[in-house]
Amino acid sequence: MRKILLAIMIVLLISGCTNEEDAASESKEEKDNTTEEAKATNKEAEKGVEAANTATELGDLEVQLSGEAIVEEDKITIEGESNLLPGSRIYSGGLTDGGFASSNFIDTAEVQEDGSFSFEFSGISQSTTVDLELYNNSDESKAHYGENLEKVTGPQVYVTETHGEFQVKAEFYIDVDKPMPYTIPIEIPEWQEKPADYGEPEVRMEVEMDSDHEYLYFHGKTNLLEGTWIGGNLRKASGIIDAFSYGFTRINPDGTFVLQVPYYKLQEGMYMPIRFEPQNNTWEDTLTAYGEQGEKLKGDLVKEDGENRYLELIVPVDAPNFNPPEDVGLTMDDEEVKIQMPDDLLFDFDESSLKEEAKATLDDVIKDLQKLEDNTKIQINGHTDNVGEADYNLKLSKERADAVWAYLKENGEVSGLDVEIEGYGDTKPIASNKDEEGQERNRRVEIVINPK
Incomplete structure (x- = not known):
């Protein structure tokens, strides 16, 4: 019996030792695997940090300027990011739609130890x-980036009017007619490769157009030199200039451009002549390439005006087959069409009953609405400025929209349309309410055809 018990104890002892050795072996193996995984993870993390540091290394000659602008009624705040040398300065400036320098944005900011910078400006109308430009005014900056910024690389380097001198900048657009507050991203552009015939005197230009309810946008590609100044005035079918509808821009580094032209009323037969006139350009490289009077220009786009030669591309402007009265606006955004009628064309101050002379305006609008197919969706929307009580303005805007629909329905064959009527008061402005001109634009009744 003792021999049996002794044998059992020996077996159990051997078994326990074996299990402990196996467990220890498994534990060591798991630990080794975990250690290897941790090492691999750490290596990947280190690579990521190293790549991030490389991409954003302060003082890198491939300069990066980005961030965001927060636009509010009373102020504009810029929170910027960069890889510039700490202590560098950023210079800010602005150009209005009318082509005038804005003193509101003239300022400088210092780049902090982490590459950040900030501005705060008062509100604008x-x-x-x-x-936002790299202000290359210190000895340290000039030594690092070049006397004329010639050492800097990347998509934010631009030529200037003087040959061999460069500008490093970020750019963004503030639209005061957009409801505030809103945020604008300040982004690093991505340019395409320059065209093979870049800078040649035989100039070509291709343009596509689209629009929203404020602007016509002409998206173009050309082989003109970067910095060349182009643009023009929107014209009616008769050739007469459409007042206040003009735009100018410079050619981007890759030969692309976007020309933005404000407008109020589309009409059939309108067109946009996009011109390059050397006599209105002052940049050295441009004049050297094409001649001060355009004498070196070649190709089908070349026109002559006495001794001067210039380029002109005629771009037809799409417009719906409508003919609203003179003071009534007509705008498009894809298939959505807006007929915009100023309130003083229809109503006396603070009234919602149509004026007698408003009926002639609405009779013309009826002619256009009767061209629409049955079940076409339309909205009739009343709007006010922000003067007065919000609840009162909301009520007044709805009453005015109702008055317009009542007249259209009674005097035209429009019952087949799918109609919605709404008053928005001051909640959907199309211009700033800071001045009388903006308030006047906001007081309106809109007929929206094919609303989005």
């Missing part, structure tokens, strides 16, 4: 393009 005019839409403005804002530039």
